[in-house]
Amino acid sequence: MRFAALADRDWRTGWAFAAPGLLTLAIVMGLPLVYAALISVSSLTLLKPMLQPFTGFKNFAIVMSDPLFWDALWLTIKYSVITVAGEFVLGLGVALMLNRAVTMKPVYFAILTIPMAMSPVSVALIWRMLLQPNLGIANQLLESLGLPRVDWLGDADFALWTMAAIDIWQQTSFVILILAAGLASLPRDPYEAAEVDGASPLQQFWYITLPMLRPVAAIAVIIQLINEFRTYDLPYILTKGGPGNSTEVLSFFAYRRAFLGLHLNEGAAAAFVLLLIVLGLTILFFATLERRR
């Protein structure tokens, strides 16, 4: 009886402490989300800002009947896979190097964290200047090496890859930090046993490091997939979705619908499709965490 009273009091205290945070979250995240959901099933446009009448899933149907939506979705998947793969391979390589006993490790970590600390808008603006085809330093460097100039952002065949490379440059640091932390936490015993058994470093990496690192790697990959699916800043600053539609990812498509097309309802519907995809990835993320436990 006394135990039950104590538990009840703890429960109340817990809620009392959590309430301010939960309330703030509900206001700054929950309310806009509910409002966006209402907009996505309404006739609201910037020219007619009324939530009535309720239109059901008409806006979703309009958005999904636009071939550009499917192009943008496919491009988003392609872009996310390219960037996450690049970030993972590079990140794993650097994390493995830093996992060895190297001097000045904190200095390397500090340098590697710099891109991550920069805002994507600043990153995009800096790279836009560096890659300017006529006056930018990248092409001047290529020319000095006797190589032809490249139209980094103005050629439809290059633009997406250029954007992905910039993204990889910025985001790899995050993957390095997660993987380096994962590597540092791996137990030493299996490696000692493997060395006694005569396993080569490659075999140790393949049969010990990778399997043991898998849960951490999965988390890094899923977090980055979620990030990349939401990419908006880079195409906005670098290309405005062009040339043609070659860099129009789903978040940019939603922006165009909402703010250039003035159809907030259709923009919200497109954003909700994106949200569902990200939600799926988030569920996958937590399922991975559970499996790890």
Next chain:
Amino acid sequence: MQFKCSLKAALLGATLLAAAGSAQAQNVTLRALMEDVPETQIIEKLLPEFEKEAGIKVEFEKIGYGDMHDKLVAQLVSPESYYNLLEVDFLWAGEFPAAGWLEDLNPYIAKSGFDLKPFIPSMLDLLGQTKDATPILPMYNYSMGLIYRTDLLNDPKIKADYKAKTGKDLALPATLADYVALSAFFKANTPVVGAAMQGQRGDPNAMEFSNYLFAVGGAYLDADRKVVLNSPQGLTALKLYAENVQKGAQQGALSATLDDTMRLMCAGDTFSMVTYWWMLPQLDNAEKCPKVAGKLALSVMPGGHGESGGWGWGIPKNTSDESKAAAWKFIEWVQGKKISVARAMEGHAPVRSDVFEDAAVLKKYPFYKTGLEVVASGKSFPIFAYSAQYEDVLGAQLSLAAGGQAKPEDALKAAADGLTQLLNK
């Protein structure tokens, strides 16, 4: 006695209220989101004069064109706009009044006795004036023409080479086809490219292409507002536009904006650019652009017609009455003859005919005569509620065609269909 005391108290109260009201008006700070272009800087220099005269502080927040629409819309749909004075592009002159975001300026004009007669009528039309309302008062025009290098056009070596290769005399092109051919010649045979082009999808390439369309006699809409973009003239314009991007323009033209083209021209790396006529003094400036200063001239777009555009002043509905009154006071001041002439002396692109014809202005800037021709011969992009979206729709198709990802015929059809759909919305 008691009555006298009450009367005194009432008078004192009224005086205090009046003083408070006046102080309130003086305390208004006008905030405007402005495009970061020379015209804004010209006005900015004159602001202390207004602040001294009217006692109203004015703050300009300067950003690039590409970000302005979204920032303004976010404020205009909010309960109270942070910006209480608006700089409105003609492309939004359909959308903003249709959404009910702007005050009608007619009551302010009538109350203050502001004279609209000197304003060029086409500028008032461009910015959505109807017989019932004036939602936006013209601020400056940005009609487009051709800025080119006179030194290259008169270079004996280039002249001889051109004659040998084409059999023609090198001269300022009279038609769009001649211009594109000349542009390709420069890129292939000289160290400079023929044209600095702003081919980034959206506003940059939509505005640029409009010059090509009007230059060959094409149009977006006919007199009955029926879409006529998909025409033989439209196709010629698009093919020539794509040809110039591919054969005459700088590398990276499809991702270039106005800033990129300005830098290229300033660096002396191009023969020409289709741009806003008032950019001439910015480029023909020995301090800023020593490589090209004294070597530039302006002409009407080859073919005789270019794109016409303009900015205006508006007052948002979602701001206080004090702010509205202060905003009108500023608009009246900045667009009056005296300040307009002062601005023109610094390079302002006038919207009043009396400023274009002012002797002092013409003495300082003889090219304003050509400027008036550019403005007078300009034609407008379609203005309606979805003009900004149409720029994006058209821009995507132009980008696809110029980049070789779509046939000009298909891109033109898609652009015309897009316009029809948006007009029918």
